[in-house]
Amino acid sequence: MERAELEPLLERIAAYAAARRAGDAARPHAPTDAYTQALERFRLAPSLESMPAEEVVLSLIRNAEPGLAAMTGPRFFGWVIGASHPLGVAADWLTSVWGQNTGNHLATPAAAAAEEIAAGALLELLDLPRGASVGFVTGATMANFTCICAARGEVLRRVGWDVERDGLFGAPPIHVLLGEDAHSTVFAAIKYAGLGAGRVIRVATDAAGAMRPDAFAAAVRDLTGPMIVILQAGQINTGAFDPFAEIIAEAGAKQAWVHVDGAFGLWARAAPDRAPYAAGLEGADSWAVDGHKWLQTPYDCGYAIVRDALAHRRAMRIAASYLPGADDEGRNPSDYAPELSRRARGFATWAMIRHLGRDGIAAMISRHCALARRFADRLKQEPGVAIVNDVVLNQVAVRMGSDLPAEQADTLTRETIARVQEGGVCFIGGAEWRGQWIIRISVIGGDSSEADVDRAADSILAAWREARG
Numbered sequence: 001m002e003r004a005e006l007e008p009l010l011e012r013i014a015a016y017a018a019a020r021r022a023g024d025a026a027r028p029h030a031p032t033d034a035y036t037q038a039l040e041r042f043r044l045a046p047s048l049e050s051m052p053a054e055e056v057v058l059s060l061i062r063n064a065e066p067g068l069a070a071m072t073g074p075r076f077f078g079w080v081i082g083a084s085h086p087l088g089v090a091a092d093w094l095t096s097v098w099g100q101n102t103g104n105h106l107a108t109p110a111a112a113a114a115e116e117i118a119a120g121a122l123l124e125l126l127d128l129p130r131g132a133s134v135g136f137v138t139g140a141t142m143a144n145f146t147c148i149c150a151a152r153g154e155v156l157r158r159v160g161w162d163v164e165r166d167g168l169f170g171a172p173p174i175h176v177l178l179g180e181d182a183h184s185t186v187f188a189a190i191k192y193a194g195l196g197a198g199r200v201i202r203v204a205t206d207a208a209g210a211m212r213p214d215a216f217a218a219a220v221r222d223l224t225g226p227m228i229v230i231l232q233a234g235q236i237n238t239g240a241f242d243p244f245a246e247i248i249a250e251a252g253a254k255q256a257w258v259h260v261d262g263a264f265g266l267w268a269r270a271a272p273d274r275a276p277y278a279a280g281l282e283g284a285d286s287w288a289v290d291g292h293k294w295l296q297t298p299y300d301c302g303y304a305i306v307r308d309a310l311a312h313r314r315a316m317r318i319a320a321s322y323l324p325g326a327d328d329e330g331r332n333p334s335d336y337a338p339e340l341s342r343r344a345r346g347f348a349t350w351a352m353i354r355h356l357g358r359d360g361i362a363a364m365i366s367r368h369c370a371l372a373r374r375f376a377d378r379l380k381q382e383p384g385v386a387i388v389n390d391v392v393l394n395q396v397a398v399r400m401g402s403d404l405p406a407e408q409a410d411t412l413t414r415e416t417i418a419r420v421q422e423g424g425v426c427f428i429g430g431a432e433w434r435g436q437w438i439i440r441i442s443v444i445g446g447d448s449s450e451a452d453v454d455r456a457a458d459s460i461l462a463a464w465r466e467a468r469g
């Protein structure tokens with residue numbers, strides 16, 4: 001494509017992007033298209049005829065907009081979702097413009113270097129062992145998978161089994177222990193790693209979803225042999241943290257590998273007022289954390305952090321004669337992730353850390369947690385509305401009709417969620433927690449203000465009053 005053609009195309013997108021992001025706050029916070037409508041818009045003619053580039057871009061915008069959720073908006077409190085910070089988007093555009101295949105530091109020194117420097121900064125911010133290795137992956141799902149593969153290899157290596165060479169057929173069994181309220185993606189990661197999501201030992205948790213040390217002690221007491229223990233920093237409904245120090249000490253006595261899923265909760269360590277909740281997890285062997293949640297990098301971005309870099313490399317390394325570079329010449333990104341060709345995720349991570357800095361990241365996390373408390377304080381003043389979690393982090397779990405029979409409260413909670421989503425002032429989701437429906441509120445998007453929380457709380461209460469009738 002000639003510059004004369006490319007420049008107006010990209011300028012048009014830049015102008016669109018600026019207008020779109022400037023309009024984030026004013027737009028309804030739920031898509032207007034349902035999935036079936038979106039399918040219709042994207043439908044292609046069977047002839048699959050070509051279309052000029054500029055028309056394609058316009059058509060893409062036209063087709064997508066009605067089906068987009070306001071995930072970058074200031075009143076989006078659904079799931080646990082970062083807001084793709086505009087600076088991260090800018091870095092991500094450059095990443096695409098440069099089109100670096102980021103497997104290897106000889107092929108792309110800049111992409112590999114940005115990653116290595118960003119990796120070091122992540123270990124500083126999260127206060128994890130400075131010698132740990134960091135793999136840049138698509139998100140915490142793949143970070144959990146990568147770390148569990150490293151764990152699997154190492155616990156089997158210690159009993160004389162080379163899983164990377166010989167696989168799991170005939171291998172000594174590995175005990176895998178995790179909390180009852182572990183994230184669904186951890187079970188997926190266990191499944192991908194061939195450890196069997198159905199054969200794990202599920203350890204009882206407390207009311208907040210944190211693993212109970214007494215239950216863990218009872219579960220490991222008679223276990224011997226290779227063992228992986230998976231803990232959690234930041235339960236998705238409650239924000240709860242497992243009692244790390246206690247369980248890691250106990251697991252250490254069994255030579256277990258301890259992995260921590262800290263997709264968003266690990267970031268508590270970057271904010272001095274939240275860090276105590278996540279204390280003790282530095283004693284673990286590996287950690288999964290997202291960039292596209294609390295660091296606000298665009299999708300997709302997560303980090304697999306492993307204390308024993310060699311175990312990490314053994315599990316992930318891809319070697320071939322046509323690929324330049326050996327271990328001792330520097331860090332190859334593909335040695336730490338289950339991918340060879342991939343985007344240069346280090347650029348956006350480096351840019352976000354460079355922009356916000358240590359203090360900016362800490363301030364953002366503290367602000368989000370304070371906003372979560374504000375949310376809870378406003379909602380709980382209403383009769384029949386109960387906050388069911390201890391708001392230690394950014395998650396608020398709300399039960400509507402808490403003074404009514406459970407079945408009626410379930411119906412009213414779901415009805416409230418539907419009305420809020422339809423109203424579009426804010427976006428919230430729901431979940432079943434301890435057998436009861438709750439509203440889940442997650443304050444983690446970049447730009448939310450006190451006024452946004454107040455407007456959102458008002459819309460939830462208005463929906464609740466309508467639902468209750």
Ligand SMILES: *Cc1c(COP(=O)(O)O)cnc(C)c1O
Pocket residue numbers: 080138139140141142183185186234235236261262263264290302
């Ligand atoms: C979001 C999340 C994950 C999965 O992360 P992805 O970025 O969606 O892959 C895993 N664990 C927890 C606790 C999470 O919140």
